[in-house]
Amino acid sequence: MRLVALEEGAETVGLKCGQGLAEARAICPNLTVIEEDTSADRRFLEALGDWCDRYTPLVGLEAPDGLFLDITGCAHLFGGEAAMLEEILTRLTQMGMAVRGAISGSPGLSSALARFDGNRIVEDDEREQVLAPLPVAALRLEEATIQALHKLGLKQVGDLMEAPRAPLARRFGTHLLLRLDQATGADEEAISPRRPVASLSAERRLADPIQAEEDILALTAQVAQALTPRLEARGVGGRVFELVLFRVDGEVFHLKAGASRPLRDPPRIARLFAERLKAVHDDLDAGFGFEILRLNVLQHEAFDTVQGDFDGEGRGQQPLADFIDQVSARLGPDGLQICQLRESHVPERAVVPTSALSAAVPRKLMPEAAPLNGMLPGKERPIRLFAHPEPLETFAVEIPDGPPVRFRWRRLIHTVMRAEGPERLAAEWWVDGETAPTRDYFRLESENGQRFWVYRQGLFDQLASPRWFMHGVFA
Numbered sequence: 176m177r178l179v180a181l182e183e184g185a186e187t188v189g190l191k192c193g194q195g196l197a198e199a200r201a202i203c204p205n206l207t208v209i210e211e212d213t214s215a216d217r218r219f220l221e222a223l224g225d226w227c228d229r230y231t232p233l234v235g236l237e238a239p240d241g242l243f244l245d246i247t248g249c250a251h252l253f254g255g256e257a258a259m260l261e262e263i264l265t266r267l268t269q270m271g272m273a274v275r276g277a278i279s280g281s282p283g284l285s286s287a288l289a290r291f292d293g294n295r296i297v298e299d300d301e302r303e304q305v306l307a308p309l310p311v312a313a314l315r316l317e318e319a320t321i322q323a324l325h326k327l328g329l330k331q332v333g334d335l336m337e338a339p340r341a342p343l344a345r346r347f348g349t350h351l352l353l354r355l356d357q358a359t360g361a362d363e364e365a366i367s368p369r370r371p372v373a374s375l376s377a378e379r380r381l382a383d384p385i386q387a388e389e390d391i392l393a394l395t396a397q398v399a400q401a402l403t404p405r406l407e408a409r410g411v412g413g414r415v416f417e418l419v420l421f422r423v424d425g426e427v428f429h430l431k432a433g434a435s436r437p438l439r440d441p442p443r444i445a446r447l448f449a450e451r452l453k454a455v456h457d458d459l460d461a462g463f464g465f466e467i468l469r470l471n472v473l474q475h476e477a478f479d480t481v482q483g484d485f486d487g488e489g490r491g492q493q494p495l496a497d498f499i500d501q502v503s504a505r506l507g508p509d510g511l512q513i514c515q516l517r518e519s520h521v522p523e524r525a526v527v528p529t530s531a532l533s534a535a536v537p538r539k540l541m542p543e544a545a546p547l548n549g550m551l552p553g554k555e556r557p558i559r560l561f562a563h564p565e566p567l568e569t570f571a572v573e574i575p576d577g578p579p580v581r582f583r584w585r586r587l588i589h590t591v592m593r594a595e596g597p598e599r600l601a602a603e604w605w606v607d608g609e610t611a612p613t614r615d616y617f618r619l620e621s622e623n624g625q626r627f628w629v630y631r632q633g634l635f636d637q638l639a640s641p642r643w644f645m646h647g648v649f650a
Contacts, residue, residue: 179211183273213239223267224369225427228419229467230263232373235366241289243282243366256296264294270425282366283358287313287332302359307333314354320347332358373417373471377401384423384464388452391420391468392445398470399441412437412478414532418448420459421467428459433508433532435499437478443497444470450504499531508532521603522560522646555618557628557647564644567629575635578617582629584645589627593620597631616646626650 176196188203200206216239224234224242230253233245246259253259256278267274277288279297284306288295291313297305306313309332311324324347329335335343335355344352356362377398385391395418406412414437418430432447452459502511512528519525570588571580578594595618602611612633619627626649633641 216240221369222425222427225429226421226425227263228370228427228469229421230259232370232376233366233368234370236369237286241286243286245366245368246278260294260296281357281360282364283315283354284360286315287358299360303336306358307331307336311335314351314358316351316354320351323347371473373473374475375402375405375413375472376469377405378419378467378469380467381465384466385468386461386464388456391452391465392449394468395448395470396441396445398468399444402470402472403439403441406439406472406475406478409475410478411475412439413444413472413475414438415472415474416444416447417471417473418451419467419469419471420465421469422461423463423466426460426462430455430459431473432504433500434496435503435532436496437476439478443500446497447500447504450501454505454507503530503532519603520600522556522600523562523564524603526560555649557626557649560628560647561645564630564646567643567645569643576615578619579629579643582643584627589619589621589623589625591619592622594618600630612641618649 178190178192178194178196178199181190181192185203185206190199190202190206196208220236220238220240220242224236227234227242227244231244231246231249233247235243235245237243246256250256250259253262260276260278264274264276275289275294277285277292277295277297279285279288279302280299281302284297284302287306287309288297291309292305295305311330311332311334312321313332314335316324324330324335329338332355335351336359340352353362357364379394379398381394385394402413413434415431415433416438418432420428420430422428430448430451432451434443434447438444438447499511509530511531513531514526515529517525517527565584567579568583569579570582572578573580576597578596579591581588581590583589597615597617600614600616602608602613604611614630614632615634616628616630619629621627627645628647628649629643629645631641631643635641
C-alpha cells in the first residue's frame with residue numbers, strides 16, 4: 176500500500192506521494208490514513224467539471240485531479256483572462272479546495288504550469304522560455320520514461336528541447352516527442368468535452384438566487400424566448416432541450432426534455448420542464464437557490480411551417496403533440512410508446528413499439544389504411560397480440576388442414592363452436608432459415624363467446640404431430 180495524496184501537514188514532516196505506507200508510519204507513527212476511493216474521486220472531479228460549465232461548455236477531464244477548460248471566446252464575458260482565472264481559483268478556494276491553474280495557448284503547457292509552477296498566464300511567444308525549467312514529469316509521461324530520462328541526465332524539459340530528436344525517438348518512441356510538441360504548441364491537442372456541446376444555448380445569471388418552481392419555469396420561458404430568433408434564423412426547431420441549474424453552493428442539476436415535433440414556442444418549452452420538475456421534485460434540492468439558469472438545444476430538426484386556422488393558430492396536430500410531450504416529460508422518454516410498422520408478414524415482426532418522442536407524430540396514432548400486425552388487405556387481426564406465442568394442447572383436430580375441436584390453454588379446456596381458416600403464412604427464410612416451418616392461422620370462437628387466434632406450426636404431411644400455439648385474442 177502506498178500514499179497517493181497528502182495534505183499540507185503531512186508534507187511538512189517529510190512524507191511524499193508514492194511512499195510505502197509502512198515507511199510513512201515509521202516517519203509519522205500517528206499518521207491518519209484513509210483508503211482511496213477512485214470512484215468517489217471520479218464523481219467529485221465530474222461534479223467540478225459541471226461547476227466549470229458556467230465558464231465554458233468545453234470542459235474535459237484530466238484524471239485523476241485535473242480539468243481542461245477551452246475558454247476560446249469566453250474570457251471577455253468575465254473581464255478578460257486574468258479576471259476569469261482569478262475568479263475560478265478564488266471561488267474554488269472558498270469551497271475548501273487547494274487549486275492551481277494556468278492559461279496558455281496549448282493544453283499541455285497549461286497542465287504543466289498548473290502542476291509544477293503556479294497561477295499564471297503565458298503568451299504564445301513565451302511558451303518555450305516558461306516550459307524549459309520545468310521537470311520532465313510536467314510532460315505527462317509514464318513513470319518508467321521519467322526514470323529513464325533521469326538516468327541519462329535529462330531532468331528538465333529544456334534538456335529535451337536541446338537534445339537531438341532522432342536519438343530520443345529511437346530510445347523512447349514517438350510518444351515523448353508528441354508530448355513535447357503538444358506542450359510547445361507545435362502539435363495541436365484537442366480537448367474532448369465530457370458532455371455534448373449544445374448547438375444553441377442561452378442563459379440568465381441572477382443577482383438574487385431563485386428557489387420556487389414557479390420562478391424557475393417563468394425564467395425558463397424568458398430564456399426560451401431569447402432562443403426563438405436564433406432558431407428561426409436557422410429554420411429549425413428544438414427536439415431535445417436541457418435545462419441546467421447552477422446552485423449557489425456549486426451543485427449543478429441537468430434536466431432533459433424531448434419534444435415529438437420541433438419546437439420554438441417558449442410557453443410549450445416551459446411546459447415540458449414543468450412536467451420534468453414534477454417528476455424529479457424530491458430529487459431537486461434548491462438549497463439556497465439557483466444563481467444561473469441555462470437552456471440548451473441538444474438536438475434540432477427542420478421546422479415545417481403549418482398553415483394556420485382562421486384564428487391564426489395552426490392547432491391541427493398540437494393537442495396530440497402536447498400530450499406526447501407532457502407524458503414523456505413526466506414518465507421519461509420511453510414512458511409513452513407507439514407502434515411503427517415494418518415490412519414483414521410475420522405478425523410479431525410487423526409492428527415494433529418505439530418511443531413516441533423518437534418518431535414523427537402522425538395525424539392519428541395508427542392510420543386506418545395501414546396494415547397492422549402483419550395484416551394483409553381484408554384479413555382480420557386480434558386486438559391483443561402476444562409477444563411470445565403460448566403453446567396449446569389440442570384433443571381433436573380435423574386432418575389435414577382443419578382447426579382443433581377442443582384445446583387446453585392456461586389450464587382451461589375450450590370447445591370450439593365456430594372456426595375460420597386456415598390462413599397460411601410462410602416463414603421468412605432469409606431470417607429463420609430455409610427449414611423454418613409454415614404457419615396455418617385459425618380464428619376460433621368458443622362456447623363461451625371467446626375468440627382466439629391460433630396457428631398450427633408445420634404441416635401434417637411433413638410432421639407426425641404439428642404443434643399448436645395461441646398468438647392472440649379478439650375483443
